[in-house]
Amino acid sequence: MPHITIKPFNTSMLKKELYRETKVLFKAIDLSSSDELIAVEVKSSRFLLHLKKAKESWLLKYDKVTRPLDVNLIKKAIDDILNGLNLDILNSNITIHHNRAKIANRYEKSIEDFIDIEFPFKDVSIEVGFGSGKHILYQAISNPNELFIGIEIHTPSAKKLLRQIELKGLNNIWVVNYDARLLLEMIPSNSLHKIFVHFPVPWDKKPQRRVISSSFLDESMRALKKGGRLELRTDSSNYFWYSLNTFLDKKSTAIDIRKNISLAVTSKYEARWLKEEKDIYDVSVTSLNKSKDRDIKFDFDFNGVKYSDFILEKISKKPILFNDFFIHFERFYRIDINTILIKVAFGSFNRPEQKYIYIGSRDSYYFGLNPIKSNTNYKAHLKIKEYLNV
Ligand SMILES: C[S@@+](CC[C@H](N)C(=O)[O-])C[C@H]1O[C@@H](n2cnc3c(N)ncnc32)[C@H](O)[C@@H]1O
Numbered sequence: 001m002p003h004i005t006i007k008p009f010n011t012s013m014l015k016k017e018l019y020r021e022t023k024v025l026f027k028a029i030d031l032s033s034s035d036e037l038i039a040v041e042v043k044s045s046r047f048l049l050h051l052k053k054a055k056e057s058w059l060l061k062y063d064k065v066t067r068p069l070d071v072n073l074i075k076k077a078i079d080d081i082l083n084g085l086n087l088d089i090l091n092s093n094i095t096i097h098h099n100r101a102k103i104a105n106r107y108e109k110s111i112e113d114f115i116d117i118e119f120p121f122k123d124v125s126i127e128v129g130f131g132s133g134k135h136i137l138y139q140a141i142s143n144p145n146e147l148f149i150g151i152e153i154h155t156p157s158a159k160k161l162l163r164q165i166e167l168k169g170l171n172n173i174w175v176v177n178y179d180a181r182l183l184l185e186m187i188p189s190n191s192l193h194k195i196f197v198h199f200p201v202p203w204d205k206k207p208q209r210r211v212i213s214s215s216f217l218d219e220s221m222r223a224l225k226k227g228g229r230l231e232l233r234t235d236s237s238n239y240f241w242y243s244l245n246t247f248l249d250k251k252s253t254a255i256d257i258r259k260n261i262s263l264a265v266t267s268k269y270e271a272r273w274l275k276e277e278k279d280i281y282d283v284s285v286t287s288l289n290k291s292k293d294r295d296i297k298f299d300f301d302f303n304g305v306k307y308s309d310f311i312l313e314k315i316s317k318k319p320i321l322f323n324d325f326f327i328h329f330e331r332f333y334r335i336d337i338n339t340i341l342i343k344v345a346f347g348s349f350n351r352p353e354q355k356y357i358y359i360g361s362r363d364s365y366y367f368g369l370n371p372i373k374s375n376t377n378y379k380a381h382l383k384i385k386e387y388l389n390v
Contacts, residue, residue, distance in 0.1 A: 002075045003061035007088035008053065011036055019084030022077045028333035028341040031312075037063060037333055037341065039367065040077045045070070046368050048356065049077060057090050065343070065354045066368045069108055069158060069177045107165050108158075109149070109174045112369055114186035115296070121147035121172065125194040126187070126223075128180040128211055129153070131268060133161035135198055138265040140173045146193065148173050151180040181216055181351040185374040187223040189291040195220050195230045199269040202236040208350045212243045215348065217250065217285070222294065224287035232283045233263075235273040240281040247285050254286040298378040300371055302357070302364035302385060307338045310390040311359065315342075320387075324348060325380045327387070335360075341367065346380040353377060359388065 016024050025039040025046070036051040048063035060081070062074045075094050082089065123146040127136045130150040140148045150173060152158045158177035165173050176183055184195075203209045212232065220230045234240050247253055260280055273280060312332060319328040325348050333341040338361040347353045351374075356367040371377040 001062060002071060002078055002094045003059055004078055004082065004089060004094060005057045005059050005091040006082070007090060008056075008058050009085065009087055011051070013085050014038065014081065020080040022080035022084075024081070026335050026339070028335045031332045031334055038081070040081075042073045042077050042080075045073050047074070047077075048367070049074070049081075065356065067155075069110075069155065071159075107162055107173060107175055109176050110369070111176070111178055111183060111186060111372060114183070115373070117186075117188065119147055119191065121145065123147070123193045124149065124191060125196065126151060126180075126184075126192060127196040127198070129197065129200055130161060131157055131199075133157070133164055134267050135196065135263075135265050136161070136173060137164055137168065137170075139196075140170050141168070142264075144172060146172060149176060150174070151176045151178060151183050153177070153179050179351065180211060181213070182353065182372045182374070184216065184219040184223055185294070185372055187219075189222050189293050190225050192224045192228050194228060195224065196233075197230065198233040198267060199235060199273075200232070200239065202234070202239045204236075204238055207242070210239075210242070210350070212239075212246060213350050214246055214249060215350070217246060221250075221285075221287045221289075222291040226287055226290045228287045230285045230287075232281075232285075233270075234281050234283075235270070235278045237279065237281070240283065243283055247283065252288055254288055256282075256284045256286075258282040258284075295375075296373045298373045298381075300366060300373075300378075300381050302359075302388070305359060305364040305385060305388045307340060307359050307361045307364075308390055311388060312340065314390050315387060319345075320383075322379075322383070325376050325383075326352070327380055327384055329387075330354075344384065346377070346384060347371070347374070348376040351376070357384070357388070364388070 014024060021042055023041040025041055028037040035053055038049040045068045047066040047068050050061050050063045052059040060078055079094060126149045128151050130136045130152050136148050136150045150161055155177055158175050161175050197211055200211045232243055247255055261282055315329050317329060319326050328345040329342055330345055331343040335341055340359050342357045344357055345352050345354045353371045355371060358365055358367045
């Protein structure tokens with residue numbers, strides 16, 4: 001990931017203006033560390049850069065929460081600012097590859113693209129956590145009339161698949177670099193043929209991070225067509241029993257279980273487990289009913305929320321827990337005398353979101369993209385609004 005170390009400089013030199021292709025929108029000082037965030041817009045993508053300050057040298061790098069998948073945008077922003085201010089570079093790992101941005105733009109989809117999505121193929125399947133991409137590539141090549149959406153949280157794997165799609169000249173894979181637990185809520189009801197979850201991380205010590213959960217299953221059954229299937233493949237007997245119990249907890253389910261059955265393609269992980277002679281479990285759950293359309297008329301506005309000095313005084317930095325969601329105002333940043341930025345984690349316990357909220361004297365909004373339109377996020381958003389409306 002691009003980062004650069006520079007000699008400390010006077011940050012008031014950095015103005016809200018255009019530096020080549022990078023527009024600086026605002027700067028925000030971390031009230032607990034004096035690090036700074038720089039909000040930029042490059043090719044209509046908005047994100048933050050993080051200026052991490054130490055005594056002798058400062059690190060200029062991307063911010064994890066708002067990072068765009070196209071790493072060239074981050075490099076571009078860093079490069080434009082360095083040049084614009086003529087800063088002293090101590091160490092840099094930046095080289096710009098112009099062809100990569102093109103690949104990412106064609107097949108990469110963002111969460112926002114799914115708001116009013118209309119699929120260009122009749123049959124659509126999803127693979128959650130595709131890793132090396134071997135299985136999704138096999139499916140896409142074998143079923144050229146079906147769209148395969150790969151959702152992968154790990155950015156290097158997402159990029160690797162984008163390159164493979166380009167190399168193999170495929171037009172029926174979309175790549176989403178996001179948490180599958182959140183993306184599924186954006187998929188229209190009754191639209192999927194299959195959902196593949198192959199060798200998910202078992203998370204035995206942190207079960208709340210597992211992909212499979214009761215609400216993930218509800219969303220999957222809603223998104224699948226009547227007769228569509230969720231296919232779990234795992235080497236972990238713990239995960240197998242956990243998932244089976246989660247599936248069986250539902251009122252009516254059609255479950256099919258198999259053990260040690262080979263598929264046409266062996267993934268990288270599977271090859272490792274086969275070498276160790278581990279058992280492999282397949283559990284397939286069929287959606288039995290036509291589901292209701294999802295309700296997505298959520299408005300994540302901050303109407304009525306304006307900056308006041310009381311916000312910083314009043315808000316708790318400890319997590320605030322409710323029955324089925326939480327809110328955690330994690331960090332506070334000052335933009336100017338009447339404007340702050342707050343980093344907040346919120347939403348359901350096993351599918352939290354992280355966002356920055358810009359709070360000004362005239363308007364307030366989520367910086368970058370709005371949260372996923374889920375019921376839980378909306379409930380959390382209304383509470384956040386209540387807390388900020390002091
Ligand atoms: C053990 S690997 C299996 C990869 C691949 N399915 C295979 O069979 O080789 C699990 C993959 O799931 C991804 N992953 C974990 N949690 C995820 C989530 N919440 N959303 C999307 N991908 C996730 C990880 O980044 C990793 O690539």
